Amino acid sequence: MTSLAIPEEHRTNGYLSGSNLERVLRAGHFAVTGELGPPQSADANLIRKKATLLRGYVDAVNITDNQTAIVRMSSIGAGALVIQEGLEPVIQMTCRDRNRLAIQSDLLGAYALGARNLLCLTGDHQTFGNHPDAKNVFDMDSIQLVKMVTEMRDMHTFQSGEAFKGPEPRFFIGAAAAPFADPVDFRPYRLAKKVKAGANFIQTQLVYDIPAFARFMEKVLELGLHRQTYILAGVGPLKSPGMARYMKKSVPGILVPDELIEQMEAAGAPWAGKSKDELTKEDKKARSEAWQAEGIKVCIQLIQKLRKIEGVAGVHIMAIEWEEAVKPIVEGTGLYPRPVVETSPVPTAQEA
């Protein structure tokens, strides 16, 4: 595992933010992050319930920010609840709904509430969501956002250049990568821009096509990006062959190999060839369970393959609205129990 060189003046007891995720990664452990989607309501109990399912199985959990442009409880609000439940949040912040004033102000609040990890995103376009008539913001893009929060932490300045009047927010800063989106050749370079802007960790779009991801990582290694940032490969358990086919066909930037779709279909073989009306409620339940079990198995297999790819520092498990799946996946890959890193970071090559 590579240690990252971090300038002296940028440390918090040797760490950038001292978050659990940062400590796990700097200690050289293979990291596991999860995802928690806040409800389309003010239901705090739902957040607590989901947090309970993930606690102990992930090093930190991403709290989405109005994902797919559907209004949900805020990432920061839900993140504060998650902290109360003893789980570490990765606050997601998009550029769609806030300008630079609102982003900075909300991040000061998030830090004050105890958040220590931040994922900087551009954000899904609002036309996909439940308020398609809204005006979008996009005052900044994700790369500019990474740079802004890095400078807030390391230069102690707001985006305007004005200095902080008190403690600065010190986040472990992340960004996303879409290895398979077009133009594919530009993707490693776009990642390089995010790293140059200051991204400490990267979470990728869902990976199902291992050879394609390995090709992306080859370029990443060639550019030396794995030595400057921690790359967490995105994985997600498939719930059904239909979900696999939908993602392959309709979601930009996701490649799903036919073998995986066939593997999922095979799991439902006992019920194949029967029409909807011929299947009883029990049949459908049994088929769904068989598919889900296979989906978890596929996810475990993917993680095992991803661990062998040089430069992959961890996985980001996106079990959207299926948080129960995280436990068997983490256990099934031998990544449970999660490490506890209490000590100072391992000296970097420069320090040693």
Next chain:
Amino acid sequence: MITAEQKPLAELKTLIGDANKVLVVGCGTCVTVCFAGGSREAAIVAASLRMASKLDGNGKQVTDVTVQRQCEWEYLDQIAEEVQQADIVLSLGCGIGVQAIAEHFPKTWVVPGLNTTFLGLPSEQGVWVERCAACGDCILGLTGGICPIARCSKSLLNGPCGGSEDGHCEINPEIDCAWQLIYDRMSSMGKLHLLYEIQPPKNWRTSRDGGPRKIVRKDLRLAPEEE
């Protein structure tokens, strides 16, 4: 040029309301070129409103006139008499034309007959596409002559988001991904290295965000204001 589309007849009827003498004013510049509000369209709209009035039995008098440019006082002066005789002016100019008429004829009620859509060009016969957002600080020199402010759905400055697929924007397969176009052009011109630089957050003050804009050219003013 400025492109526009005609409002539906039902909306025009609502906008006109119970006014009797209706003057439809066309414009001979941008909206003529995009077939939305030139003399031909003004005559058709006027005829349609007369027909509608006949069917509704409310006997409106609808006439039409077209000026070279609704956005210049001297051309508006030429129709002062017709405007003063009308109860209402239905402008088939862009939003600038409508406002120029309102400003030039303070006692006249003017309503828009068009929806002004964007600054663009006809990409082929019958198709117009947006090209400029008039942000006031042109960056086309960095992006190979393709504007991401106007043409990327998120106005991104540092490359494509994850929603670029087969050259299209994920929000609409009919829309090109501006960043794919920029990438291809930079690649073919041997200038990809320009895309590896981080572009800082844009200064939106020169755009509408800085408030309504104004240009003052002292060298062109006839009677410079006394300091």
